[in-house]
Amino acid sequence: MNCETNETTNRVPEAVIRRLPKYLNYLRELEREGELKISSFKMSCDLELNASQIRRDLSYFGGFGQQGYGYTVSKLRQEIENILGINEQHTMVIAGAGNIGQALMLYPSFKAQGYEIRAAFDISPERVGKSYGGVEVFHMSKLRDYIRENEIEIGVIAAPKESAQTIANEMIEAGVRGIWNYAPTDVRSEAKVAIENVHLNDGLYVLTYKMKENLGE
């Protein structure tokens, strides 16, 4: 852990970035319901966020709202999609074709959003050669070459915790620009690569907090 990167870059706070998918899901729902405009006040109620925080968040990206008028739903939705790079095509591979790997291969909405899983890799002879949701499983020894030859952008780790860091290192060496890690241990790198370590427990912690709150504890 070090602090240096923060001082030299002038980037949008990660907390803001993490709220964008929430805005996006909300705006998509409004659009499905036929809403054309949305005020930061209404957004603030529905999303349980401060209205001034919402305006501040969106202003990081140029601020698309108008005083006393609000935001145009479809425009704001498109802008957030552009910011997040959702309208672009992204290629992924998955290392580990066990339960989590299979669940990800079969998950319907990645491809719909431009995220294409091109191949999976595993060491188990039972899984190598199989396909899940149209994605073929190759032997893990081919991971590096596959990433290099196909210029894969994103490596997903769905392997046991013991091999997660080794796989991450291989993926980074082979040239991925991002790692999405589902193994129950964090992976790290000094390289200029984006890493998202998924903590399944976190959602559960938030859920139980809300449960306690409902009881007035």
Add this chain to the structure above:
Amino acid sequence: MNCETNETTNRVPEAVIRRLPKYLNYLRELEREGELKISSFKMSCDLELNASQIRRDLSYFGGFGQQGYGYTVSKLRQEIENILGINEQHTMVIAGAGNIGQALMLYPSFKAQGYEIRAAFDISPERVGKSYGGVEVFHMSKLRDYIRENEIEIGVIAAPKESAQTIANEMIEAGVRGIWNYAPTDVRSEAKVAIENVHLNDGLYVLTYKMKENLGE
């Protein structure tokens, strides 16, 4: 969507709650590394959050820091665990024993944190009667009675999107206090029940944003 709940309650903003697991994971790591004290400045660097925001977040829960001294790592970790209810025992059932359901049953760190999956439910004859990670799969028709008789607190939905809302309604009727929904569609309820709809795509959006940023786009 309505705004009324917000006006009558005086609760901690959801954005603050969502940052607590992040603080917790970080503090646990510091503890493993043998750190005794932590300043909000150092936390702010490592977590890429504003130091004043961290102090404000923690002050919602009584503010355990001391000016010019910082926080005691183990104490702050314990306080956050207490706030989130992590030191308590929680019971769960899973509806849907497909890939996601199995992955959750086999995930190592729920039980270690006090979250016990007591049973799973499915409609497929191939899965009913099997066990995954010591969790038995029963027929879905027994879901309601099982929740009632065992006073299950949390219902996890890992079923296809078409049946997610029906299952949520059954779980709520049977008395769960929280729903953790992995189906690729949101579930809702007017009842006083905590709901966490998981959006797997969200982490991927944040990852691709960071990737773009690394390229200086």
